[in-house]
Amino acid sequence: MYVCSCFGVTEQQVKKHAEDGACTPRQIASACKAGTDCGSCVRTIQAMLGRGSCPRRDLLDQKLTPGTADRVTAGAAPDADPRIAPGVGPVSAPVALPDAA
Secondary structure, X not given: OEEEOXXXXXXXXXXXXXXXXXXXXXXXXXXXXXXXXXXXXXXXXXXXXXXXXXXXXXXXXXXXXXXXXXXXXXOOOOOOOOOEEOOOEEOOXXXXXXXXX
């Protein structure tokens, strides 16, 4: 059965892309264009993918296993100096500018 009539994408094709790792309608669209024209198939694709079919994004980004996410705050090193922004260097105090005469 066709899921996307605009591009002729079938249920089997969507299932195959999901098996290959696509787990959001956007990823399905990148793989086969389904959902990128009229959009009427997006809800069907969402239903086919189901809820919770993707691993949690924050766990993937941190390369952690479930249950360890509370050990690390995303984007912060445990002993990072809060005065240093990543890639910027130390933050200096504001400098007073001379009065314009």
